[in-house]
Structure formats: structure tokens, C-alpha cells
Amino acid sequence: RRDVHNATRVPFGVMIPVRVSHNQSIGPGVVPAGVDPAYDAQYANHKGPVAHVGANGFGRPFSVAPGPITHTQTPYVTGTTVLGMKYKDGVMIACDTLGSYGSTKRYKNLQRMRVVNAKTIIGFTGELSDFDYIMTLLDELNTNDYCEDDGKELSPKEIYSYLCRVMYNRRNKFDPLWNSLVVAGLMKDGTQFLGTVGMIGQHYTDSHLAAGFGNHMARPLFREKHTDDMSEPEARALMEDALRACVMRDKSMMNKFQIAKVEFGKAPTVSEPFAVATSWDYEKFKNPSEFAPGTW
């Protein structure tokens, strides 16, 4: 009796043979449950291999804690471009204060640039919540330094390297932080630092940078006019030119900007919001379809 009982129990890892049907109407190999009790009995105690599930029944393989899947598939509240450049007295970055919700210009007072520590500032494009998470990570680093109590804090390059590792590791887990970051600041040896990190971990440093649309609109202007020893008014004028170029072309941008600066010997500052003068009375705007026949 025990043998019969055991025979119906399929050991772990053994495949139950597929029951082939020769019924013309339902086709080969398709036998619904309930039709053949002898076959169904094989499944009575079958505990096939299952991927790991957490204690509450949710979760996925490779998840550290059981719970619903929270991989970022698409960004929701996003910031558009960030521009950055070095100049004689330090380094500055600029962006607008808009948080878009898709194509809706929803949050008009967003602080997209933040001060990290006494020598570093950071700006983001992309998903706002992921950037807030990045700020909590940086906050933890700052807290560690504070607790060490030796007056030392992370340099911009160290923060940049750390964020490269974070972004790349998230990308490897198919759960990216949906941001492009611009990290700027002053190093202890008296040089400026300006670097960018993207959501797949790509990173580089340069004298002038942009994240997002600014790469196409602003970088050409920077390449033409930027020099490392520009004075602050010259740098600001170039930055405003670049912002004007961006806002007149980027449909998810608004004409309300802030500039954040780190200058030698001073604390980092984020300016009050300002607007740039835009002009829409170009000749070719007046009769738009004249040079584009077929549009309406």
C-alpha cells in the first residue's frame, strides 16, 4: 500500500511526462485537468521547483527583501537639462525650476540643484524621486564624515566616483536611477571639478558640460566661446545665452532659472530664480508655413 502511495508522489526535480492526446478537436498534447484522473493524480503531491518567493508570497529572484517589484520602468516627474562650466573663480551650473509630469508643466518651483557639502554642488535631470534618493545616499556619506569628526569631507571627485559606482550597479540590476547628474565643485589642490554621470553609469569630466538637451543646444555655444579663465560676469553671460538657446527650443523647459556656484574661498550658493530675455519676433516665425509648404 505504501509503495502505491509513494508511486503517485513525484520526487522533486523529476518531470511529469506530458500526456499526449490524439483527439482531433483539441489537438496533440493538450489534455485539460479533469479529463484523465490517472494523469491528474500525478500532480497531486507534485512540488516542482519554484523560483524563490519571499515570506509574504511576493518578491522576485534576486530581490533582497520580499515585496512588490519596484523597478523603475519609466520616469514620472522629470527635470530637463542642466548646464555646467568652469571659470576663473570657480565652477557654476544652471538649470530651470520646472518639474514636468509627462508633457504637463506641473511643478514650477523645483530645486533641481542642491548643495552637497562645503565644496560640492549637484544638479539632476530625469526622475525627481530617484534624485531625492541619491541625496539621501549623499546625506549618509556626509553624516559618516561628521561622525568621524576629523574635519574632513568628501571632495567633488570622490562624490562623483561614488555616484558612478551607484549608477552603474543599479543599471546592472536592471533597476536604474533614472537621472543624469552633474557634479561640480572645488578640489583641495585649487582646481575646479566638473563631471557628469548618467543612468547607465557613463561618466566623464570636462571644462563645460551638460546633461539632457543642453548637450545639443548649449555645448556648441560653450565650445565656441568658453575658456577656462573667463571672469564671473563673462561666464554668467555665456550661461544665460546658453539657457536662452535651450528654453527657446526645449518644449519641456520654462523661463525660470537658477545658477549655483562654488567659488574659491566662498561657500556654495544657489541664486534666486531669474528669467532670460527671449525674443519671438524673428522674421521666419511670422509666417511659419512659408518655408515649410505642406504644413498647416
Next chain:
Amino acid sequence: MFRNQYDQDILTWSPHGRLHQVEYAMEAVKQGGASVGCKNKDHAVLVTLNRSASELSSSQRKLFKVDDFVGIAVSGLTADGTALVKMLRSENISHKFTFGSHVDISRLALKVADNSQVSTQRAGARPSGVGTLIAGCDESGCHIFQTCPSGSIYEHEAIAIGARSQASKTFLENNQIVQASSLNEVKTLSVLCSLFN
């Protein structure tokens, strides 16, 4: 130092407020071969006196490189020292990979001290049997740190540890390096000092 009823394990205080096991561990450092450290403005020098088991044996290595700008000399149970060096190298390279920069010398030395302290407050482990001199240069200049099995950490201009180090320390006090001394002067002084051991 004599045996008493309060020295049987690390978890027992003596009525005079001493942990004898830790003190015995420091004694192991004092019995070990000498290590000397001196520095000037731009260089930190470590010298070790290496013992060999017999005339036909090689001498024990006590001077290790942790990274390009950090070196460590150990005195005492050299095996404990090599384990410590492995830990330091691993911490250092992990920091370099994540942050792209060298670890601060003082924080490296603090890691050694914290590791040593843990073993003085744990049932299953014995205190580390090695005192170290960590020398290095970083943005804030050159440093020499000393750690003990007790978990203490000290910073020095010049220091000698190990067997007969008191004579060396007196020598160093009488022949102080000034910041402007050349590297050769520092090296010569360190070697001379170690000969006192």
C-alpha cells in the same frame, strides 16, 4: 609583571581597573623586534630591525606597503601583523575603487585601532599581538601613527617601538628632526636610532 587571579581572560577587570590580558599583549609588542619612524615636511621614514631564527635563516619581514603613499611597520607577533596588513590593503583598495582617491592616513590608522579594540571587548577573540607604525603622506602632509593592541592610536613626530625602544626614544628626543631636514638626514637618523635597539 606577575600572574594574578584577574588575568585569566580578557573579560575580567582587575580591582585596580586594569585589563591584564591587554597589558600582556602590549608586552608581546615590547618583546618584538624594533621599529622606528621619523618624518620631515615631505617624507615619512620607517625603519625595522628584522630578526632571523638562526644564522642560516632568512629574517622576518616587518615592513609592508599598503598603497603607494602608505607603509606600515609591525612589532610583536608578525603573523598578526600580516593579517592586519591584508585587512588594510583590502580596505584601501575598496575605498579607491568606490571613491577614486586614496584613503586618509588617519582614517586608515583608526581602522587598525578599531579592529584591535574590538578584540579587547569580545569573548571569543584574544587581543591583537602587534603594535604598528603607519606612515604615509596625504593632502594634509606626512604622518606617523602608532597603534597598540589596546586599540589606542597616537600620532608622532618620531617614535620607536619594540625591544629596547626606550633608548631609541631618548636618542630621538635628543636629536630632533626639524621640518626642514632633508630626506637623507631623516633616513640616517632613523637607522642610527634603530641601532640602539
